[in-house]
Amino acid sequence: xxxxxxxxxxxxxxxxxxxxxxxxxxxxxxxxxxxxxxxxxxxxxxxxxxxxxxxxxxxxxxxxxx
Numbered sequence: 001x002x003x004x005x006x007x008x009x010x011x012x013x014x015x016x017x018x019x020x021x022x023x024x025x026x027x028x029x030x031x032x033x034x035x036x037x038x039x040x041x042x043x044x045x046x047x048x049x050x051x052x053x054x055x056x057x058x059x060x061x062x063x064x065x066x
Contacts, residue, residue, distance in 0.1 A: 004036075009051045021042070027041065047060060
């Protein structure tokens, strides 16, 4: 199974973001740590979205902003 392309990760991550969080102008976006990872802050939380490198499945991790 081949590794996905950068554009495919962006599509999976964007779709997950829209479906689960909705677009919000007040979201603060951090620099992308990897091609398959998006990190943003909302409501005093830091949310990390990660797209699996082979199948694109998105997982999330939520932490309190310190």
